[in-house]
Amino acid sequence: MTHAGHHDHMNVAPEHAARAAQGHHDHADHVGQFRRLFWIMLIIAIPVVATSPMFGMVLGYRLPEWTTWIAAVLGTVMYAWGGAPFLTGAASELRARTPGMMLLIALAITVAFFASWGATLGILHHELEFWWELALLIVIMLLGHWVEMRSLAQTRSALDSLAALLPDEAERIDGDTITTVSPDELRRGDLVMVRPGARLPADGTIREGTANLDESMITGESRPVRRTAGDPVVAGTVATDSGLRVEITAVGADTALAGIQQLVTEAQNSSSRAQRIADRAAGWLFWFALGAAAITAAVWSALGMPDQAVVRTITVLVIACPHALGLAIPLVVSIATERAARAGVLVKDRLALESMRTVDVVLFDKTGTLTKGAPTVTAVHTAADLSDDELLALAAAAESGSEHPLAKAIVGAAAARGIRVQAASDFSSSPAIGVRVVVDGDVVQVGGPHLLKQENAEERPIAAEWREEGAIILHVLVNGRVAGALRLADEIRAESREAVDALHARGVQVVMITGDAESVASAVAAELDIDRVYAGVRPEDKASKVRELQGEGRRVAMVGDGVNDAPALAQADVGIAIGAGTDVAIASAGVILAGDDPRSVLSVIDLSRASYRKMTQNLWWAAGYNLISVPLAAGVLAPVGFVLPMSVGAILMSLSTIVVALNAQLLRRVDLSHAASDA
Numbered sequence: 001m002t003h004a005g006h007h008d009h010m011n012v013a014p015e016h017a018a019r020a021a022q023g024h025h026d027h028a029d030h031v032g033q034f035r036r037l038f039w040i041m042l043i044i045a046i047p048v049v050a051t052s053p054m055f056g057m058v059l060g061y062r063l064p065e066w067t068t069w070i071a072a073v074l075g076t077v078m079y080a081w082g083g084a085p086f087l088t089g090a091a092s093e094l095r096a097r098t099p100g101m102m103l104l105i106a107l108a109i110t111v112a113f114f115a116s117w118g119a120t121l122g123i124l125h126h127e128l129e130f131w132w133e134l135a136l137l138i139v140i141m142l143l144g145h146w147v148e149m150r151s152l153a154q155t156r157s158a159l160d161s162l163a164a165l166l167p168d169e170a171e172r173i174d175g176d177t178i179t180t181v182s183p184d185e186l187r188r189g190d191l192v193m194v195r196p197g198a199r200l201p202a203d204g205t206i207r208e209g210t211a212n213l214d215e216s217m218i219t220g221e222s223r224p225v226r227r228t229a230g231d232p233v234v235a236g237t238v239a240t241d242s243g244l245r246v247e248i249t250a251v252g253a254d255t256a257l258a259g260i261q262q263l264v265t266e267a268q269n270s271s272s273r274a275q276r277i278a279d280r281a282a283g284w285l286f287w288f289a290l291g292a293a294a295i296t297a298a299v300w301s302a303l304g305m306p307d308q309a310v311v312r313t314i315t316v317l318v319i320a321c322p323h324a325l326g327l328a329i330p331l332v333v334s335i336a337t338e339r340a341a342r343a344g345v346l347v348k349d350r351l352a353l354e355s356m357r358t359v360d361v362v363l364f365d366k367t368g369t370l371t372k373g374a375p376t377v378t379a380v381h382t383a384a385d386l387s388d389d390e391l392l393a394l395a396a397a398a399e400s401g402s403e404h405p406l407a408k409a410i411v412g413a414a415a416a417r418g419i420r421v422q423a424a425s426d427f428s429s430s431p432a433i434g435v436r437v438v439v440d441g442d443v444v445q446v447g448g449p450h451l452l453k454q455e456n457a458e459e460r461p462i463a464a465e466w467r468e469e470g471a472i473i474l475h476v477l478v479n480g481r482v483a484g485a486l487r488l489a490d491e492i493r494a495e496s497r498e499a500v501d502a503l504h505a506r507g508v509q510v511v512m513i514t515g516d517a518e519s520v521a522s523a524v525a526a527e528l529d530i531d532r533v534y535a536g537v538r539p540e541d542k543a544s545k546v547r548e549l550q551g552e553g554r555r556v557a558m559v560g561d562g563v564n565d566a567p568a569l570a571q572a573d574v575g576i577a578i579g580a581g582t583d584v585a586i587a588s589a590g591v592i593l594a595g596d597d598p599r600s601v602l603s604v605i606d607l608s609r610a611s612y613r614k615m616t617q618n619l620w621w622a623a624g625y626n627l628i629s630v631p632l633a634a635g636v637l638a639p640v641g642f643v644l645p646m647s648v649g650a651i652l653m654s655l656s657t658i659v660v661a662l663n664a665q666l667l668r669r670v671d672l673s674h675a676a677s678d679a
Contacts, residue, residue: 034085034146041082041142045135048074052132071131072120079113082138085145099286105141108317109134115310130314170201173245183235186251194244202235203250214238215595285626289320296634308635315633315644319652320626329615331664336611343603343672344594352574352590356608358555359574362503362601363546365560366514366524369578370598371490373561375406375472377413379487381462384478391484393419395476398437398446401427406474407435409488410446434474445477452482460485470520492524499598500528506605509554513537513545513568542568559593559601576601603672610670618660625656 051067086109089102112130119129170186171193172179178193183201186192191207194200212224215237224240227233233246235255252258293316300309337347347353367373380388396414399407400421414421424437424444433454434447445451452459452475463473463485472488500510513534514521521535534545542560546568549556558565558572569575569589577589578596593600629652632644 031146034142037082037085038139038142038146041078041135041139044074044078044082045139047071048078048135049132052129052135068120068129072117075113075116075131075134078135078138079109082142083109083113086141099283101286104286104289104317104320108314109137109141111310111314111317112137115314133314167199167201171195184252186248188248188251190248192246192248194239194246196239196242199238200233200235200246202248202252203255204233204246204248206231206233206244207247208245209243211239211242211244214240285320285623288626289317289630292316292320292630292634300635312633312635312643316630319629319633319644329618331661332611332614332618332667335664335667336607339668339670339672340603340607343600343607345600345603345607345672346592346594347590348592349590353604353608353611355555355574356557356591356604357612359508359557359605361509361511361549361554361556363511363513363549363556363558363568363572364530364598365542365558365565365568366512366516366521367490368561368596369559370496370512370524370528371492373490375409375488376491377409377486378471378489378491379466380484381460381487382484383460384481384483386483389417389419391476392417392486393421394439394444394478394483395446395474395486396421397424397439398435398444398476400424401437402429402435406472406488410474410486443479446474446486447477448472448474451475451477455480457482468519469523470517489520492527493596493598495597495599497528499601500530502599502602503605504529506602508605511549513542543571546571557601557604559598561596574604576604607670607672610667614664614667617663621663622656622660625652 048071051063051071083106086102086105090106093099093103112134116130116134120131167183169180170183172181172186173191173193186202192201192204194211196211206227206229208229210226210228213227213233214224215234227244232249233244235250235257293313296316297309297313300306300312333350333353336353337350340347340353364370377392380392382388382391386394392410392414396411396419399410401424402408411421422439424439426438427435428437429435430447432448432450434445434451436443436445438444445455449459451457455477457475457477457480459473459475460482463475466473466485466487470489474486474488476483476486503510509531510528511532511534512521512525512528512530514524515537516535518533518535521533524530525533537545542565546556546558550571550573556572557574557576558568559576559578560566560569561578565577569577574591575589576591576593578593591604629644632642635643637643
């Protein structure tokens with residue numbers, strides 16, 4: 001199984017990064033344009049409202065007749081300039097044959113504009129002079145759009161904050177000198193100095209030094225992680241306690257940070273089922289509003305009140321603008337993807353995030369997901385007059401010159417126990433047999449069954465029991481006699497038990513799939529309290545096991561990290577790739593965990609459920625508000641003396657947009673610290 005570095009699977013072409021950056025600049029420009037336009041229109045609206053005869057009548061003052069022309073001229077400026085975004089948006093909707101909120105807004109301000117000119121010129125009744133309502137409507141609509149654009153811009157600022165994680169300067173080591181350069185000037189193979197408290201300027205591999213690295217900005221894990229020579233490190237992470245010398249392996253668009261930015265951008269730009277529902281709802285609302293407006297006009301005209309027919313019709317069109325509906329879904333999803341990225345969960349496909357709330361089975365690949373994917377010493381058994389530590393010290397002395405994963409596991413176990421390991425001499429290694437050294441005059445050998453056969457030695461009785469559990473068994477021989485045996489197995493992650501318990505608490509069944517033998521799989525499943533196990537599964541059969549679960553009516557999320565997991569990740573309702581995994585696994589998944597903590601799956605479920613609640617609340621508010629307010633605007637309560645003024649309708653419509661925006665912002669408060677405490 002291949003384990004690529006964090007940066008390997010997140011390569012982003014420079015032009016993609018450039019386009020993403022350009023997109024953010026464009027978005028910021030839109031926010032600025034709407035802000036400027038809002039303030040300019042607000043200033044122009046003051047004289048329009050003040051010189052409007054209708055407004056003067058409301059406040060009890062009269063103005064000379066000629067002042068009407070001030071309202072008409074400035075009102076025309078507002079319609080042509082302040083209304084331009086809505087008029088061009090309406091034209092786009094008409095061309096695309098997708099009527100929506102822009103068309104409704106344009107219809108409302110256009111009807112108000114022409115009715116007002118008709119009244120000003122004496123063609124229509126003077127009560128149809130709506131200059132001040134038109135001015136307020138344009139100002140309020142611009143305010144609503146500004147709130148919307150600014151809210152979306154806040155979610156995209158997560159990308160800018162990711163970019164800001166890179167330091168302004170890097171210290172490149174050139175021979176005996178250290179040169180301060182920009183991170184942009186670094187190239188692969190360069191050696192850089194990272195001082196205590198400094199951020200890494202690019203992805204790389206530690207060549208000298210050991211430090212606790214704060215990787216929270218990449219993985220979401222708050223505790224510093226110990227990294228030493230040979231370990232891969234990621235741009236933007238912080239060496240908290242000591243300095244490092246790092247060889248650069250990726251720069252610019254090839255770094256993990258650039259990859260994360262690209263993934264978040266793709267997720268925010270991707271369509272989703274909920275978004276399509278909102279778009280359809282906006283289309284239905286357009287026809288609902290148009291139908292309600294036509295009925296309103298017909299009924300009031302039939303009652304012999306043509307003036308009221310126009311007033312009520314315009315009010316219906318104003319109130320029915322699906323502004324809040326257009327904001328309800330995109331804002332929630334944008335905030336959700338940003339929150340996920342900050343927690344080390346990269347949402348590549350929005351649909352995957354939406355689907356996660358319905359998942360009732362999480363299928364974990366065992367190796368590298370629930371376990372560390374690397375062997376570790378799990379038991380020591382001695383045969384001679386040696387203690388466990390003494391046997392492990394001899395084995396570590398023998399293996400200290402080997403680069404084999406089992407050798408590293410033995411040396412690591414001795415180091416973890418604080419055992420002093422004696423120096424060894426005359427090291428020799430034989431493939432498939434083992435290693436041989438001389439320690440303090442004694443010949444020490446460590447190896448498997450072939451070593452025992454070669455030395456005509458008997459294996460320890462405990463070995464049969466260990467073998468049934470699927471463990472790797474190595475024997476230690478001193479001067480040709482068996483001194484003891486070591487049990488090695490793939491170590492279970494400490495976080496795996498918490499993850500399984502927390503999933504059970506959320507009503508989710510946990511299933512494990514592995515190519516390992518039944519005995520190995522059962523031992524891991526028993527320790528973690530896993531509900532079902534698929535053992536001895538060949539790589540090509542993993543996807544069929546996912547289909548089997550789906551055939552039982554289950555909604556399946558698959559968590560894996562290897563090439564052999566890719567088909568199963570693609571088959572699952574939600575594919576979740578461990579970030580340290582392979583390119584193929586990443587490409588097949590809808591969600592990527594930047595770290596390798598299985599508890600991050602809980603963050604995806606919790607965020608999905610919280611997002612769905614916010615989407616539902618926003619849709620009910622936006623659509624429900626329209627269903628209630630449109631009949632009021634049409635004048636259904638006119639017989640009892642209640643008629644909703646158009647200006648009040650415009651204010652209520654804008655308030656509904658602000659309510660939806662504020663409700664979506666509450667999603668930022670969702671705790672995604674792996675939700676371990678919830679277990």
